[in-house]
Amino acid sequence: MPKSLTIDPAEARQPALIRAPELPVNAYISDPAAEAERYTRAQLVDVYHDMLLIREFETALDNFKKQGAYRGIEYNHAGPAHLSIGQEAAAVGQCLALEAQDFILGSHRSHGEILAKGLAAIRQLDEAQLLEIMERYSGGAALRVVEALDAYSDARALAQAWLVYGTYAEIFARETGFNKGMGGSMHTFLPPFGIMPNNAIVGGSADIALGMALFKRVNRAPGIVIANIGDSSVASGPVWEAMNFAAMDQYHTLWDAELGGAPPILFNFMNNFYGMGGQPQGETLGFGMLARVGLAINAAAMHSERVDGYNPLAVADATRRKKALLLAGAGPAMLDVITYRYSGHSPSDASSYRGRDEVDLWRAQDSISGFGDTLCAEGHADSSALEDIKACTVDLIERVLRAAVDLDASPRLPLNVSGDAIAAMMFSNERAEALDERQPEVLQAKEDSRLQITSGKHRFGLDEAGRPLPKLKTLTYAEAIFEAMIHRFYEDPTMIAFGEENRDWGGAFGAYRGLTEALPYHRLFNTPISEAAIVGVAVGYALAGGRAAPELMYCDFMGRAGDEIFNQMAKWQAMSANVLRMPLVLRVSVGMKYGAQHSQDWSSIVAHIPGLKVYFPATPYDAKGMLNLALRGTDPVVFFESQRLYSQPETLFAGGVPTDYYEVEEGEPYVHRAGSDISIITIGATLYRALEAADRLEREHGLSAEVIDARFLNPLNYAPLAASARKTGKVLLASDASERGSFLHTMASNISQLAFDYLDGPVAVLGSRNWITPPAELDEHFFPGADGMIDIIHQRLLPLPGYRPRSEQGAGAISQRARAGV
Amino acid sequence: MAEAVVMPKLGNTVESAVILGWHVAVGAEVSAGDLLCEIETDKATLEIESTASGILLAQLCAVGDEVPVLSAIALVGSVGSQGESIAEFTAETPSQPTASAMGRNEALEDFEHVEKNIVKISPRARNLAQRNGINYENIDGSGPRGRIIERDIEAALRELPAKVTPVAQAMLDSGDFKLAEGHPGDRRVSKADLTPVERERAAKAIPLAGLRKTIARRLRESLTTTAQLTLNATADARALQAYRRRLKTSEAGLGLAAVSINDLLLFAVARTLPEFPALNSLFEHETIVQLDSVHLGLAVDSERGLMAPVLRNAESLSLKQISAEARRLAEACRAGSIQPDELSGGSFTVSNLGALGIESFTPILNPPQVGLLGVGSINLKPVQQDGEVAFVPHIGLSLTINHQVIDGAPAARFLQKLGANLAQIDLLVAT
Structure with missing residues (x-):
């Protein structure tokens, strides 16, 4: 809470009434004369054409799915097909109001939106731009196929065929598809036309779209962003979080006014009245009309209204008005665009939840034939012209489809030849000091910042005699984090950081103290307690081309952002076939002394998900060097920190923490103590307990223990770990993550594979117990400590003469605990 | 109960x-x-x-x-x-x-x-036991749940030093052998109780670099750009051996005691080659250059790899000079002090594997040279003399030529002449 905003009890306790604006419902009134004035004849005919093209595009897929053939072309499409037959007017109408620089993000049912936006962009860009886009996109792979199909009248005709072909090829998982087939039906996108990722998670686009809108606002990029999401998604947490995040007061009260206000985002609900088979209106939700939900978000009710999505010009009108509001900074906006799908949710849908008569009622009001009739009635076209459009459309679809189903013209990614093709897409592994060339916006010179204080501190925590120096005068782990953050803020103008308590408070653990003074609001701000949106917004910001460093206050809160971390942050680089980058560093703090919901180390869960890099530094030197590494990359990193360590000075790296910039080499474990009898390998803060155990093993048992901090979970170089295992033959792995399913078991398995013949016993794993984290007073029975480490060494690896263990760590305990499930 | x-x-x-x-x-x-x-x-x-x-x-x-x-x-x-x-x-x-x-x-x-029915032993302990010929089946394990671990084998090793025959111990120490399965622990381990160790594949990967990389490239080029033919012959080595014995026992003051069989070979080649200019020539750029002098390359096995320093104008050097210069060059190669210009400009090369027991082989040319003589070991060969078979020591000669420019017969004639010269090496030295 910034000090500039005072909460006055006199005001807060005042009786009053909340008054809300009235929301328009289907307010658009058709006025043929006005429409003829607003749009050229060609534009109106194009609306018809585009709707027809979408209908035919989807019909062909429907035929493939249900009959295995379309106009004599036989094809078995194995993947999904969520068709939008019936919804064409909502998509085409929207794009009538957009420019190429405006972004749309969609859902699993977005083929129509992709085509509508693409067709609109093709008309807006000049021919040279179109040719360049087609030539450069994916090395011209789709263009080469399309060029060979026909002689085109001009670049726009070629681009239309390219758009249809690239989308089909993507749906059919071909290397010539817009995302090399890695996205498929539900994830296709094409950034040059403003078609951004479509999301197969219901509502998944809401916070990502907001992140892109935030990017546009913070980086002063033109255009608006639309999240096209389904009616049922309004009840999902991340959508709710995104709408609230989009409506924060601070855009108006605290951010620089010249920046232009709130992020330009339109939450556009494609309301087809069904969430799969459930009916939000009347059955599964209670909003009556979806537009009403806007009333809950802010005083402007998100400028929400219901729009007749069966009239493309009504949708265009509403979209145009919202766009003007958004560009003026008055967002967010919300539209409840009613529409209807004739086809099922998917081909397997027998429509058991609705009657034939209902579908027929909508068919009777079909937007395409209705709009065609209007065109004829108003003299914009005659029926033979419409017939010609139909014939051309069918011809285009058929011609393109023949190429798209043909495995010679449109091959799949040759995984049988190059099995690592997808592996090569998982990470971009680039070094990017700055993602834009302009000067970073800051409030003070770097040398005037808190760096002045931190750089003057002792950089190593022990004096020459090995005694600890005063903590307040020594650089801590938290301050090492600060130094890495501020460095990148002053290098990369696109970098922003946000989370709960990030400003003023400086993060709940003070790592950002000093950044508030250095950075304007739009580069460092507090968010609502909306973990899903915190991560989802960062995903969108990164995909749009900026560097985001969001923070989750406690590791335990990752559950609230599960989809955003596991399905969004982890997936988009590869699902885009490396068209997009994900320069996103998610800082996550592992708690302690705070009970069962605030003290868990979930690094193992994250490491399990393909597509994420996972770092976990244990010393100030590594904290700074590894955060520097993460913040100059282009890959998604989940950066674990431990609350046990924030006040820890550097006591292990002899030179202390350099004041200058440096990076730790990615994936490299570090040997903190060399030894010959046993290897103890740790992840995270357990390192210090392992060093204590090593001291005791030497003092009390005459054993020389090697202690290695893995530092990285993914990527991880096993060579030094295996070398240590081969040397000592006895390996203990320890971390604060609960033992069952711990990443330590993956390490144990790999080390066993790599060093089997040298092992003097099976690699032992010591995690926390498979319990709830007990109260702080009982910590020692739960987390691995030096005692537990020596106990497990004694019972599993090397019985120590005369030693009396304090805990049961024998192999028998493995089966006993597993049998009991604890 | x-x-x-x-x-x-x-x-x-x-x-x-x-x-x-x-x-x-x-x-x-x-x-x-x-x-x-x-x-x-x-x-x-x-x-x-x-x-x-x-x-x-x-x-x-x-x-x-x-x-x-x-x-x-x-x-x-x-x-x-x-x-x-x-x-x-x-x-x-x-x-x-x-x-x-x-x-x-x-x-x-x-x-x-x-x-309970298996012997519990760690892989590490088993390897140590097998390397040292220890039968571990009756050892009590001190590891968790009775597992035999490294320290148990180490203890057994300390207790049982004399139970392995010296030969068996040497074989075990080499790492190439281990104790065969089922050997009862109470009997002395002899050679017969050992079986070879199956080696891990690709134990060590060494990237090509330096001299090895150069050798690899040059040898491949040699085989791909020339037509190599190797002719094998033997030569009566009695004179060689007799003359070598005389040199070895000669007065120290003469400085001839160190002259080796190989030096005699070099001397003979240096004196024979001038009669066969086709063999003492270079072939490059579709041109054959016949040389007036014999610049004799000498294959030297060094730690860094095979090197071929050159004895310049060898046809004009005395046996003693050849011997001294050959030794100086070989030592410089092994010490790494050889100069680059001492490694180039050869017109013909001699490679001697006789000391390693090789009877004959197929040397690879050092282009643009067109001839290379491989020298093998000296072996007894049955020879018919006066109606009886006698065993006469013969030295192996393997001549590789570039068949592009040298025909088989002239090469054979060179070998024949060289063999004759070797058979009367004492006279050749006197010429």
Whole structure:
């Protein structure tokens, strides 16, 4: 809470009434004369054409799915097909109001939106731009196929065929598809036309779209962003979080006014009245009309209204008005665009939840034939012209489809030849000091910042005699984090950081103290307690081309952002076939002394998900060097920190923490103590307990223990770990993550594979117990400590003469605990 | 209380036996001395009698199991004693550090029952044992649950220093051999008890670099750009050997004692080549250049790889000079002090593998040179003399030529002449 905003009890306790604006419902009134004035004849005919093209595009897929053939072309499409037959007017109408620089993000049912936006962009860009886009996109792979199909009248005709072909090829998982087939039906996108990722998670686009809108606002990029999401998604947490995040007061009260206000985002609900088979209106939700939900978000009710999505010009009108509001900074906006799908949710849908008569009622009001009739009635076209459009459309679809189903013209990614093709897409592994060339916006010179204080501190925590120096005068782990953050803020103008308590408070653990003074609001701000949106917004910001460093206050809160971390942050680089980058560093703090919901180390869960890099530094030197590494990359990193360590000075790296910039080499474990009898390998803060155990093993048992901090979970170089295992033959792995399913078991398995013949016993794993984290007073029975480490060494690896263990760590305990499930 | 019937010890060399069949069913009454089961060792089939009386509570081994001697095969007792007894007989050794303190449970016992018939030893300990010819099967493991670990083998090694014959020890130390399976630990380990170790594949990957990289490239180029033909012959080596003996025993002051067979070879080649200019020539850019002098390349085996320093104008050097210069060049190669210009400009090369027992081989040319003489070892060859067969020492000569520019017959004539010169090397030196 910034000090500039005072909460006055006199005001807060005042009786009053909340008054809300009235929301328009289907307010658009058709006025043929006005429409003829607003749009050229060609534009109106194009609306018809585009709707027809979408209908035919989807019909062909429907035929493939249900009959295995379309106009004599036989094809078995194995993947999904969520068709939008019936919804064409909502998509085409929207794009009538957009420019190429405006972004749309969609859902699993977005083929129509992709085509509508693409067709609109093709008309807006000049021919040279179109040719360049087609030539450069994916090395011209789709263009080469399309060029060979026909002689085109001009670049726009070629681009239309390219758009249809690239989308089909993507749906059919071909290397010539817009995302090399890695996205498929539900994830296709094409950034040059403003078609951004479509999301197969219901509502998944809401916070990502907001992140892109935030990017546009913070980086002063033109255009608006639309999240096209389904009616049922309004009840999902991340959508709710995104709408609230989009409506924060601070855009108006605290951010620089010249920046232009709130992020330009339109939450556009494609309301087809069904969430799969459930009916939000009347059955599964209670909003009556979806537009009403806007009333809950802010005083402007998100400028929400219901729009007749069966009239493309009504949708265009509403979209145009919202766009003007958004560009003026008055967002967010919300539209409840009613529409209807004739086809099922998917081909397997027998429509058991609705009657034939209902579908027929909508068919009777079909937007395409209705709009065609209007065109004829108003003299914009005659029926033979419409017939010609139909014939051309069918011809285009058929011609393109023949190429798209043909495995010679449109091959799949040759995984049988190059099995690592997808592996090569998982990470971009680039070094990017700055993602834009302009000067970073800051409030003070770097040398005037808190760096002045931190750089003057002792950089190593022990004096020459090995005694600890005063903590307040020594650089801590938290301050090492600060130094890495501020460095990148002053290098990369696109970098922003946000989370709960990030400003003023400086993060709940003070790592950002000093950044508030250095950075304007739009580069460092507090968010609502909306973990899903915190991560989802960062995903969108990164995909749009900026560097985001969001923070989750406690590791335990990752559950609230599960989809955003596991399905969004982890997936988009590869699902885009490396068209997009994900320069996103998610800082996550592992708690302690705070009970069962605030003290868990979930690094193992994250490491399990393909597509994420996972770092976990244990010393100030590594904290700074590894955060520097993460913040100059282009890959998604989940950066674990431990609350046990924030006040820890550097006591292990002899030179202390350099004041200058440096990076730790990615994936490299570090040997903190060399030894010959046993290897103890740790992840995270357990390192210090392992060093204590090593001291005791030497003092009390005459054993020389090697202690290695893995530092990285993914990527991880096993060579030094295996070398240590081969040397000592006895390996203990320890971390604060609960033992069952711990990443330590993956390490144990790999080390066993790599060093089997040298092992003097099976690699032992010591995690926390498979319990709830007990109260702080009982910590020692739960987390691995030096005692537990020596106990497990004694019972599993090397019985120590005369030693009396304090805990049961024998192999028998493995089966006993597993049998009991604890 | 139940009693165990154990697999008896059936002689000094029998360590285990296979159960062939049970004669008493579980639950049946059995008396001490009754036939209990039939077993088979590697030497004989035997019948085992029960050593206890009562009800057969459990057969601890199945038909077909191989059971170590002195381990329990059956439990005999009264009904009701079964549960505790199985646990007791399958339980861990009392040295287990925490078992008694922590209490036991069924899962743990299940675990150990499965393990009781195998020798528990870590891979590391087994490797150490096999490398040192230690039979570990009777060693008590000090590791968790009785596992034999590295320190147990180390202790056994300290106790049993003299049980391996010196030859066997040397073989074991080489790392190429290990003790064969099933060797009884109480007998001295000899060469016959060892079997070769199966080597890990690709133990070490060494990227090509430096001289090795150059050699690899040049040899490949040599084979791909020339037509190489190797001719093999032998030459009477009696004169060589006799002359070498004389040199070796000559007065120290003459400085000839160090002249080797190879020096004599070099000398002979240097004196023979001028008569065969086709062999003392270079072929490059579609041109043959015949040289006036013999610049004799000398293949030297150094730690860094094969090198070929050049004896310049060898045809004009005396035997003593050739010997001294050859030695100087070889030592410079081995010391790494050889100069680049001493490694280039050769017109013909001699490579001698005779000292390593090679009789003949197919040397690879050093282009643009067109001839290279490989020298083999000296071996006895039956020769017919005066109607009788005598064994005469002969030295192997393998001449590789570039068949693009030299025909077989002239090359053969060179070999013939060289052989004749070697056969009268003493005279050749005098010329």
